Amino acid sequence: MAEPIRNKRVNDLANAAPTPQNTPASNTYIASHASEPSVSTIQEEGNKIKKFTIYCIYLAAAVANFANNPALLSMIQGKLGTLVGRSSGYIESLPEPVKRRVNGLKGLQKEHSELEVQFHKEILELEKKYAEKYKPLYERRAKIVLGEAEPTEEEIEAGKEEEDEDIEEIKEDIEAGADDAVSSIPADAKGIPEFWLTAMKNLQPLSETITDADESALKYLTDIHVEYIEKPGFKLVFEFAQNEYFTNKTLSKTYYYQEETTFNGDYIYDHADGDSIEWKEGKNLTIKIEKKKQRNKHTKATRTVEKITPTESFFNFFSPPIAPEDDDEDDLPEDLEVRLELDYQLGEEIKEKLVPKAIDWYTGEALAYDDFEDIDGDEDDFEDEDEDDDENDDDDSDEEGDDKPKQETAECKQS
Numbered sequence: 001m002a003e004p005i006r007n008k009r010v011n012d013l014a015n016a017a018p019t020p021q022n023t024p025a026s027n028t029y030i031a032s033h034a035s036e037p038s039v040s041t042i043q044e045e046g047n048k049i050k051k052f053t054i055y056c057i058y059l060a061a062a063v064a065n066f067a068n069n070p071a072l073l074s075m076i077q078g079k080l081g082t083l084v085g086r087s088s089g090y091i092e093s094l095p096e097p098v099k100r101r102v103n104g105l106k107g108l109q110k111e112h113s114e115l116e117v118q119f120h121k122e123i124l125e126l127e128k129k130y131a132e133k134y135k136p137l138y139e140r141r142a143k144i145v146l147g148e149a150e151p152t153e154e155e156i157e158a159g160k161e162e163e164d165e166d167i168e169e170i171k172e173d174i175e176a177g178a179d180d181a182v183s184s185i186p187a188d189a190k191g192i193p194e195f196w197l198t199a200m201k202n203l204q205p206l207s208e209t210i211t212d213a214d215e216s217a218l219k220y221l222t223d224i225h226v227e228y229i230e231k232p233g234f235k236l237v238f239e240f241a242q243n244e245y246f247t248n249k250t251l252s253k254t255y256y257y258q259e260e261t262t263f264n265g266d267y268i269y270d271h272a273d274g275d276s277i278e279w280k281e282g283k284n285l286t287i288k289i290e291k292k293k294q295r296n297k298h299t300k301a302t303r304t305v306e307k308i309t310p311t312e313s314f315f316n317f318f319s320p321p322i323a324p325e326d327d328d329e330d331d332l333p334e335d336l337e338v339r340l341e342l343d344y345q346l347g348e349e350i351k352e353k354l355v356p357k358a359i360d361w362y363t364g365e366a367l368a369y370d371d372f373e374d375i376d377g378d379e380d381d382f383e384d385e386d387e388d389d390d391e392n393d394d395d396d397s398d399e400e401g402d403d404k405p406k407q408e409t410a411e412c413k414q415s
Contacts (some may be wrong), residue, residue, distance in 0.1 A: 116265035126226045134356075141358070142223045147191030192362070198219040199361035204355055206346060213285050214314040217245040223249045224358075226351050231344070232257035232267050236350055245285065247278045252319055274318030286313045293388050317346060 049293060107199035143149040151159075185193055197218040201207045210218065220243040227235040233256040240249060253274040277286075288311040295302050310316075321339040353366070360366035 054126055098146070113263065117261050118265075120261060120265040120267065124232065131226065131228055138223075138225055138355075145192050145195045146222055147189075148206055157224070165323070168352055194219050195362055196224060196358070201353060201359050202351060202361045202367060205342070206349055209312075209314045209317065211285075211313055217243060217285060218314065220245075224350065226355050229254065229256075232259065233270075234347075234351060236347060244280065245283045246280060249277065251275050251277065253320070253347065255344070271323055272320040272343060272347065274320055277315060277318060285311075286315050286319070287311060317343075 035147045046342045091099070094102065140149070144151055197215060200218065201210060201215075220241045221238060222241050223239040225237050225239075227237060229235055234252060235252055235254040238251045240246075240251070242249075251274075253272060254274045258270045261267055277284075279285075288309050290307045290309070292307060293302050293304055300386055321336060323340055324336075352363055353370075357366055360369075
């Protein structure tokens, strides 16, 4: 899997790698003999506040100076960039025999890195190979969805066997809690109506891009498939039935990787291109048209003007944000990097989740597995319970001291 594009700005100072020679023992937990805090005098506290105030004034002046002097800021960033990867001098100070062994290990690491690059290239070729094997299954799926074919008895029985007890329990919970979860699809419906729209609405963050107006157009979506291109990358193809919104029969979007790989051999996302949508008159879902009457001050004549403003829509997916050239990085919009990463993430979600397991997203069964995978994901989503327990203990002790419960006010906590 490729890595999303990253901003190449240098954000932090590069610190020398810690070694036994350049890491003072006083920084370690064992060697730090911290004394108990003492009560400061009023004069000492006043001096601290005064020094802090002066520091804030100097800091504000420095920030203002940087903001008004882009050349100075660029120069400092350039200087910081030269510090990245700079040696602390420890390796150079090693005895010659040890340095030879270190260089030998670096040589082995180079061979390992070359094998990693080869590994990821072969993985991509393997994906292409199996994409061809999946193709007949996807074509068969498309025919059933469109009503051009019916599943065989063997396919139906295999599908029933796939439902395990956990999924049955989830279905029972959903059915028990949703009184209005009754299908409005007629018994004589052709294929599976709104198959892809339903699947897409169950997949976040893709569902967050779909507006109510988009749903009317996405009901005409008949198939989504992935194609691999000659260069490193892939193409997502959306097929539509004839509809009242646009004339395109297909809308595609191609994601390109850079030829160079990361240190670990992963491909790096470079950019994406999308098809231009041929909207029918008055049906463009990506813009909002406001009509306003204006009156001439002198002639009193009136006219109607139209104000066109961009609006949120899934179909903006086919007009991806453009990454700037290296020379234009200083003029980056603040949210561009976020938009680039989100755009790449959406493409990966469709390629890796939606297309291979469309039926599981249609039924909602994939939600159970997707949520389960997220449980093991982010460490930031978890917090220690001890802190909450301590706070609860404190609250309990306060309540025991008074007969009447106290109403605690909200508190701003600093981490």
